[in-house]
Every structure is written in C-alpha cells, then in structure tokens.
Amino acid sequence: MATATDGIVWNVPNRLSAARIGFSLLCFVAICLEWYLVGLLLFLLSAATDYVDGWWARKYNQITQLGRILDPFADKVLICGTFILLGAAQDSLIPAWVAVLVTARELLVTALRSLLEGRSKDFSAKWAGKVKMAVQCLAVVLSLWRMHRLESGLDTTPVFDNLLVLVVIAAVVSTVYSGWGYVKLAIGMLREAS
Template sequence: MATATDGIVWNVPNRLSAARIGLSLLCFVAICLEWYLLGLVFFLLSAATDWLDGWWARKYNQITQLGRILDPFADKVLICGTFILLGAAADSLIPAWVAVLVTARELLVTALRSLIEGRSMDFSAKWAGKVKMVVQCLAVALSLWRLYRLQSGLDTSPTFDNLLVFVVIAAVISTVYSGWGYVKLAIDMLLDTGEAGK
C-alpha cells in the first residue's frame, strides 16, 4: 500500500538510479552472452540515466537521503561490473588489473564516504570523480564497440586501438588521481575533528 512519502522517496531521480541498476544487469547479461552491440546499447542507456538523475535532482530540488546512497551505488554497479567483465573478455584491450584497480578505488571511496558522512560531514562527489566517471564510460563504450566489430569479422584500425589504449590509460590515471583526492580529503576532515590519529 502506497504511503504519502512514496512520491518523495521514489521520486524521478531515485527511479532513474534504480533503472540504472536494472539496465546495468541487462548490460552484464549481454556481455556474458557476447552480444556486444546490445551490451553497448544497454551501457549507454544506463550511463545516460546517471547524467539525467543528477540534473533532475538539482533542477527540481529532489535530492534525498536515499538518492545520496542509491545514485553512487548504481554508478559502482555499472562501472565495476563492466570493467570486470571486459577485463575477462577475450580480445579486450582492458587488462584484468585495471578492473581490480577500478573496483578497489570504488570500495575505498565508499568506505571513506560511510566514515565521513557517519560523522555528519559532507563527502559529496568532486569534479575529479565526475571526470573519472566520464573517462571510464568512454573506455567501456569504445571497448564494447571494438569487441562488436571483431565479432562481426570487421577489423579495427591501429588508430582506433591506439585511441582505446590512450583512453584506458586516462581512465587509470583519473581513477588513481580522484581516489587519492578523496583519501586526502578524508584525512584533512578527520584531522580537523581530531580523529585521524585515533
């Protein structure tokens, strides 16, 4: 039975975040079945909801506590899942260690956010984290497109492969840089409260 708060909790941004999780799962199934073009479509739709739910929440002031949890969780499901599957895929230019790095970074930031926000301090996403997400999404999209072309018997040009390698390297750099930024921020915030040494 619906309650009066359902429209507030399950507003448009939160519904989009939930849809992103569902689309991510469909993307994972497609990749596992080597339906790379369909996987790319599901991935792009899922990534688009990340931009849309954030824009909607800010424009219509629909930021909720659930959304602050659900939105980054949906992002992590999408990014970690696709990198893990692509790291395991044959002919992928994304090494498995990159998937490990991406996943480790997301787990670390999640732990830090839980620690900081548990002390009623703001630990919202920073610009470096947003750039990281864009570069990671580009790396996944290019990888899926390359795998689709190879599967279809179409060659990929050295220029395209070099571009993909460059984007993967950029994703690694942005992952490490943004992760360190969150670590440094957490340390600074804990020092301000006198808790870093405890």
C-alpha cells in the same frame, strides 16, 4: 499499499537510479552472451540515466537520503561490473588489473564516504570524480564497440586500438588521481575531527 511519502522517496531521480541498476544487469547479460552492440546500447542508456537523475534532482530540489545512497551505488554497479567483464573478455584491450584498480578505488571511496558522512561531514562528488567517470565511460564505450566489431568478423584499425589504449591509460590515471583526492580529503577531515 502506497504511503504519502512514497512519492517523495521514489521520486523521478531515485527511480532513474533504480532503473540504472536494472539496465546495468541487462548490460552484463549481453556482454556475457557476447552481444556487444546490445551491451553498448544498454551501457549508454544506463550512463544517460546517471546524468538525467542528477540534473532532475538538482533542478526540482528532489535530493533525498535514498538518492545519496542509490545514485553512487548504481554508478559503481555499472562501472565496476563492465570493467570486470571486459577485463575477463578474450581479445579485450582492458587488462584485468584495470578492473581490479577501478573496483578497489570505488570500494575505498565508498568506505571513506560512509565513515565521514556518518560524522556529518560533506563528502559529495568532486570534479575529479566526475571526470574519472566520463573517461571510464568512454573507455567502456570504445571497448564494447571494438568487441562488437571483432565479434562481427570486422577488423579494428591500429589507430582505433591505440586510441582505446590511450583512453584506458587516461581512465587509470583519473581513477588513481580522483581516489587520492578523496583520501587526502578524508585525512584532512579526520585530522580536524581529532
């Protein structure tokens, strides 16, 4: 039975974040079945909901406590899951260690955010985290497109493969850089608190 607060808690941004988790799971199934083009389309749909839910929440002042938890969780499911599956895929140019690095960074930032927001500190996303997400998404998109071409019996060009490698390197650099930024921020906040 619906209550008066359901419309506030399950507002448009939170529904989009929940949908992103569903689209992510479908994307994972498609990758496992080697339907890389379907996986690519589902990944793009999932990534698009990340932009729309944030824009909607800010524009219509619909930021909720649930949204502050659900939105980054949905992001982590999408990014970590796709990197893990691509890191395990044969013929992928994303090494498994990159998937481990991406997942470790996300777990660390989540733990730090939980610790500091539990102490009423603001630990919201910074520009470096947003750049990191964009570069990681580009690496996934290019990788899924390459896997689709290979699965379809089409060749990839050395130029495309080199571009993908450069984007993966940029994703690694931005992952480490943004993660270190959050660690420094957390250290500073903990020193202030003590």
